[in-house]
Amino acid sequence: MRAVTFQAPGVVSVEDRPEPEPIDPEDAVVRIEATGVCGSDLHIYHGRVQIDPGFTIGHEYVGTIVAAGDAVTRVAVGDRVLGCFQTACGTCFFCRRGDYHRCLQSRTFGHGATLGSLQGTQAEMALVPRANLVLRRVPEGMSSDAALFAGDVMGTGFHAVEASGLRPGDIAAVLGLGPVGLCAVQVARAAGAAHVFAIDTVPERLRMAESFGAESLHLGEQDVRAIVRAATEDRGVDVCIDAVGDPKVLETAIRLTRACGSIQCIGVYAERADVHMGLLWLKSLTLRGGQANVIGHVDRVLAMMAAGVLDPSPLVTHHMTLEQAPEAYAVYDRREALKIVLTP
């Protein structure tokens, strides 16, 4: 089969690879119908994730099950499915608490040896361990463009809002309107936010956020703090989602959020940072970080997408073939696309 593989920083290629077969009773093999290129793939592309040359990459996928081990009971051969970007064992300390994203045996598709040596999904076929937890049937009539968001980007936007503690009638701000931020805007609106401020500097992204029901604010050109204060009787927003992962954004979040409010850092932090703890303390803020619990949320995300309450399809800006993957990565690296969907 054909598969997109990492070769060196800035170089991916499409190569022949042996077709996967189920080994463990909980394994399934999925014939890929569509697979996405995601911001995390760029970390690999840029050489920031340690990964062996020739490793298959990608972790967003929709397809049909063509083989399954004996213990796969929640889905079956022939089912059209979507998958989560990582696996979970279902029985460790963290899985038992529903924190599937912290599973002690979790493996992430297409991220090399550091995240479990699980070949990626930008290929004609993919081996999916723990298929009972990782795969879900695609609701009837849902396009593959939409479905592949459920197990990754929309699941992450959903997690950001859920973990923020947003309640119906609250006012939210989303800082950073990449695909995750834009999904978070949709989820916040769908979950009952009375108002969502969507904050970025890229006009197209601001416009898309507006189309999702947010009030867009241009971080450089508008006085964001003054506008938020004017709209909240000087208090600030109830919850703030940092979809960037940058200390300056966190500083803005701390300033925009009202006393006793909550800040959810869904954007990745990898370093130490200068944090205004004095202000955080004075305002009695709650700050949460970390990766999304996609497996824990995927049922409800899918239900909302099937109902049309959430719809990520406007984020798909490019369709390309699997063979065009090298070009797709170059396009994505130039930030010319929000989401590229590859079809084998």
Added chain:
Amino acid sequence: MRAVTFQAPGVVSVEDRPEPEPIDPEDAVVRIEATGVCGSDLHIYHGRVQIDPGFTIGHEYVGTIVAAGDAVTRVAVGDRVLGCFQTACGTCFFCRRGDYHRCLQSRTFGHGATLGSLQGTQAEMALVPRANLVLRRVPEGMSSDAALFAGDVMGTGFHAVEASGLRPGDIAAVLGLGPVGLCAVQVARAAGAAHVFAIDTVPERLRMAESFGAESLHLGEQDVRAIVRAATEDRGVDVCIDAVGDPKVLETAIRLTRACGSIQCIGVYAERADVHMGLLWLKSLTLRGGQANVIGHVDRVLAMMAAGVLDPSPLVTHHMTLEQAPEAYAVYDRREALKIVLTP
């Protein structure tokens, strides 16, 4: 001033009454702009609430503050305000826990001596105690038709959904599509329900629920249980709102709700009932009852209404003058109206 007063079961009249003046420092006097006729008013009209002849009735209201005591600081003379249907002291055991609906000194407008001897709001003016907690400014541009729902019917629908524990992506059922049930349908959708079953027997109400985004089910003509099971992989709905208050409806709710789900009885129960405790136990259900905590929720209800996420105005089927109150009660008693708004 003119005021609608209870005279005898089935008889209300419009009479002259002295204008109220603030006595306590926390009192305000509101010149009424619009006041609603509500299902609870019918309990009085039917003589089921003990109330002295001549007592002014009504508890839904929008107007302008014309006088206020020294301790009224959250609103001011000249403000256009809406009010909650009951008062709360803000300092008793229950208020300190945010359970304003259980305030030990709570008084309900227009319900006679048993609920605090507080004259009603179907009048040209009304005295509002505890104005800091009871009144809120009407958001700019909001019609009085909409605003008077915030402190009563929409607040009750909001409470039903909030207390049910509905989460985004859940499936809900609302049993009984009177004004409260219809508001609950709107709130459930706005709070992220992936699907709402709206169940009743009156075609107009079913149609209105459809227009609010629900799937309507006719209780007599359709096999409600079969339809719900088919839509939920045989499980039943995540949350069920009983907006009637009848043992048969509760039985249906217990049968429609999935294991570990929740039933919220917002419809009034006043008697003993035969409850299928065996089924409730087997299914590990949670059953909650009781009046709405309108004061606790009014800020968020108003924010959602101001944002257009909630809009009760389609429920207003009749506009009449205060002087027409006797006719309004007769119309409402014949169930020809969902909401009648009276204007002095």
Added chain:
Amino acid sequence: MRAVTFQAPGVVSVEDRPEPEPIDPEDAVVRIEATGVCGSDLHIYHGRVQIDPGFTIGHEYVGTIVAAGDAVTRVAVGDRVLGCFQTACGTCFFCRRGDYHRCLQSRTFGHGATLGSLQGTQAEMALVPRANLVLRRVPEGMSSDAALFAGDVMGTGFHAVEASGLRPGDIAAVLGLGPVGLCAVQVARAAGAAHVFAIDTVPERLRMAESFGAESLHLGEQDVRAIVRAATEDRGVDVCIDAVGDPKVLETAIRLTRACGSIQCIGVYAERADVHMGLLWLKSLTLRGGQANVIGHVDRVLAMMAAGVLDPSPLVTHHMTLEQAPEAYAVYDRREALKIVLTP
């Protein structure tokens, strides 16, 4: 091996049975060190559970793993373990939400075909499916008398308190002081209840509850409602645990619980009941029922037992051999014992 088997209502016998062997990769075989006789076993003994003659009964157990399938990774051959009374798949709708007690494939030990045809643990050896979720290592130094409570009776007492929503500083009442009620008393105290009323009619049980830190009340001889009201400024208790499962007890619970309080029915209801819905509604109560989520709680239960914060060992009133099982059931049936531990 020897095993206690149901023969007919009122008749159990100890018979030879083939030793179990692991079949599924997630199976383990446990050599039993101690196994309890429980109130649920009496339902079988009385013929109220449909079960084939010759079926091995029992579901409380401590022992050592002597064989395990390939997928058993959380425990290992040679480990001294305790087990939960039921199994869970870890991947169904309910397991994914942490509601292991409602697992769609759950099997209960020793309850015949209706609960999954899983042979019981009152035997020299037991087959344990889904061992990763069902078994836990016994903390060092913990007696088998104590350990076998973690997966059944203490787990149930813990669930009752946890699900009741008790918070530190709250006042609780426990109605019914069988083993589960007495464990609930311990858990309520350990979880920070400022005061626990322990209510029953059996003097020994009342004394034991006192020794666990509760104030005991004799239901027939004392004016329970007056005492509770006097201790709570007339409000009633914050949470009430019904550890009986009887409509009269539920009526008492509804009367003893304060407005906005919560009632947790851990005692089994199998029938319809006359419930004072009017009072439940007027008081805005929350009523929850159902079996315990023992798998979901067992880690924390064990941690508290290992720390000595919980200690069920005083409940063990009788030690007997497996061969004495017929006598043990007769003793238990005469209500002469709180907990009988059998050793093979």
Added chain:
Amino acid sequence: MRAVTFQAPGVVSVEDRPEPEPIDPEDAVVRIEATGVCGSDLHIYHGRVQIDPGFTIGHEYVGTIVAAGDAVTRVAVGDRVLGCFQTACGTCFFCRRGDYHRCLQSRTFGHGATLGSLQGTQAEMALVPRANLVLRRVPEGMSSDAALFAGDVMGTGFHAVEASGLRPGDIAAVLGLGPVGLCAVQVARAAGAAHVFAIDTVPERLRMAESFGAESLHLGEQDVRAIVRAATEDRGVDVCIDAVGDPKVLETAIRLTRACGSIQCIGVYAERADVHMGLLWLKSLTLRGGQANVIGHVDRVLAMMAAGVLDPSPLVTHHMTLEQAPEAYAVYDRREALKIVLTP
């Protein structure tokens, strides 16, 4: 009357002041029976809080109401009461959400113009605004030594544990064993922590924590991280309370806490800090800061103290007279005391 007043950094004196009288209907006047010297008083003593010379200081107090305005209904003249260290209006945005510590009109006793110009309680008498929310009756038989903790230090320890989300059976760590940290140790144990690590460098404080049921760890002399990891299967503690307010302590907290765990910063942060956001993110931690919501918790704190579940009296190391205040401050400044109680 006599009162302890701030004069200059390092200088307090006892002076004559006019007796207070109730002005507002919600005011009460309390004749002080006992008043504490607290860590926050040292901030004033050191000149770090802007406060006019001659201002009366102190905010921990027990006494008897000698006068009260018309609107004071929850307590009465003649009641022996304790008070919270700050006031709350009961009607602003934050009070309506139960966040009394963030009240928009909150005033703190004895902290000068920046915190509401409210004279302190280290005096023979004190004026207490908003008496319905601020004062509580002292439970019968409770010593003044114990009672004055409820409205300040024990209330803060309680808040730290409550806000941390600790659940029964969890493992906690408390970093910093000043009075607040020691109270947090007591609360964590009383709320069901299976194990509490109490971490500091002062031997007497470590010993006292041991006497409260914690395992004490000497931060300099023991390998705290290794010990915690060994006790938690390498995971770290479920919740960690930073009772110091120092970036190094926060770093330790981030390292000691398990993935998906929570850190509660009850120690004061006033500055920017270098925070290991990368680790916080990787571990999916929740970080909360801020002052305690003492008014929101005081009922339950008092109930636990009245039941003997919490007992702060061992923390009182010194009793002195009001006239000895200058000496008391000098003793406290030399860190020779945990809690000094002054009696007029």
